[in-house]
Amino acid sequence: MNLKFEVLQTAGRARRGRLGTPHGVIETPAFMPVGTLGAVKGVTPDQLENAGASVMLCNLYHLAVRPGIDTIERLGGLHAWNGWRRPILTDSGGFQVMSLAKLRALDEGGVTFRSHVDGAALRFSPEIVVDLQRRLGVDVAMILDECAPWPVSVEGAAAAVDRTELWARRAREEWASRPGTGGLFGIVQGSVYPELRDRAVASIRALDFDGVAIGGVSVGEPAADRRRVVEHTAPQLPAERPRYLMGVGTPLDLLHGVLHGIDLFDCVLPSRNARHGMLYGRDGVVRIKNACYREDPGPIDPACGCPVCQRGGRAFLHHLIRSGEITGAVLATLHNLRFFLDFMGELRQALASGSLDEFASSAMRRLGSEGRSPSTPST
RNA sequence: GGAGGUGUGGCCGAGCGGUCAAUGGCAGCAGACUGUAAAUCUGCCGGGCUAAGCCCUACGGAGGUUCAAAUCCUCCCGCCUCCA
Numbered sequence: 001m002n003l004k005f006e007v008l009q010t011a012g013r014a015r016r017g018r019l020g021t022p023h024g025v026i027e028t029p030a031f032m033p034v035g036t037l038g039a040v041k042g043v044t045p046d047q048l049e050n051a052g053a054s055v056m057l058c059n060l061y062h063l064a065v066r067p068g069i070d071t072i073e074r075l076g077g078l079h080a081w082n083g084w085r086r087p088i089l090t091d092s093g094g095f096q097v098m099s100l101a102k103l104r105a106l107d108e109g110g111v112t113f114r115s116h117v118d119g120a121a122l123r124f125s126p127e128i129v130v131d132l133q134r135r136l137g138v139d140v141a142m143i144l145d146e147c148a149p150w151p152v153s154v155e156g157a158a159a160a161v162d163r164t165e166l167w168a169r170r171a172r173e174e175w176a177s178r179p180g181t182g183g184l185f186g187i188v189q190g191s192v193y194p195e196l197r198d199r200a201v202a203s204i205r206a207l208d209f210d211g212v213a214i215g216g217v218s219v220g221e222p223a224a225d226r227r228r229v230v231e232h233t234a235p236q237l238p239a240e241r242p243r244y245l246m247g248v249g250t251p252l253d254l255l256h257g258v259l260h261g262i263d264l265f266d267c268v269l270p271s272r273n274a275r276h277g278m279l280y281g282r283d284g285v286v287r288i289k290n291a292c293y294r295e296d297p298g299p300i301d302p303a304c305g306c307p308v309c310q311r312g313g314r315a316f317l318h319h320l321i322r323s324g325e326i327t328g329a330v331l332a333t334l335h336n337l338r339f340f341l342d343f344m345g346e347l348r349q350a351l352a353s354g355s356l357d358e359f360a361s362s363a364m365r366r367l368g369s370e371g372r373s374p375s376t377p378s379t
Numbered sequence: 380g381g382a383g384g385u386g387u388g389g390c391c392g393a394g395c396g397g398u399c400a401a402u403g404g405c406a407g408c409a410g411a412c413u414g415u416a417a418a419u420c421u422g423c424c425g426g427g428c429u430a431a432g433c434c435c436u437a438c439g440g441a442g443g444u445u446c447a448a449a450u451c452c453u454c455c456c457g458c459c460u461c462c463a
Contacts (some may be wrong), residue, residue: 012403034414041417100416101415130429216414217414218414247414266414268414269412290409291408324418329418
């Protein structure tokens, strides 16, 4: 057990905690920005740090494709390579089992990807994946899992659960024989089927990972299904270990997760949507490309402390994003990231001060129209 | 002055007798995006209706040929190129 996790406080199922890693402490609940290729698209490591990120996520499959794990290892490991000084969690490639389904072949022993870049074969087994992440020197490694798509039949979901369980055992053994400097997290699959989730939880619990993740959500299912899975599964995960909800989500998803005891989240939404002109604010979403912002001088979110809201207005960002100006993507990403990270900070603060309920109801009211905001311009 | 070319919906640009209210692209108006093959993708985009149908107005202008013209002919107008 390389990672020390302490729960500092609870409120209902929600909890505030502290996860110690080789590269520093992560105050939870925490949001982990996604930097698939080693960098969060559009922002520099120092900007990410300044935005308040305490941990970032990278992707093993993508780094294995390019530049190659050997290369990064020779350069001193992931942290030395990309200059990020805080903790890094790497996803194992389990998500690519789903997202790159056309480019891989699955078998009991693992996955063989055909690189989406040059077609080269890439073999991922539970052991190889553990080894590669160990060599990268990551703070949190994820086991190789099979992320089932959505929708999926019970049979299909069950097969993914079984395979993930088998792989989890092998990964755990590999890790036990040669542990890395960080921790290893297990992953619970099971799609939207409660009985499958139960089975998956039981087997993963038995393997005593440093943390446990709920995977197989945010793959296209309706929000209500996703939330049911969280409500059903999260309480069954070990209370003394960090719980990680993979790939989630919108601010309301995050709030929901926290209320049900999730400690860690990651999601591409703040960064991807920023590039696409969808900005988050405390009063809902702002689709900055919409014509109504053309001459709107107000900040994206008046309550936001990000460098973008401190200086320019909606009109400027409207222009940059519409024009395809690269700086527009940068500024929008800085804002969204700051919003997500601040949101988590506010949640931790609310937990600390015992005002979680008030914060939650207020946030739900304000963000109630999430994704469907009337986009009222400020004046 | 002579020879040739060209003029299409906000812009660029296909079409060269019917299946054309007219391919594409851009711009415009919206939408999607949840462990990133995504600075991507989708829909709408002449006007009007008792709208998966119908009716107007449209391919520089005016005539004409034809059952039928953005497409062929004549004249006019505007651009472009070459030669004097």
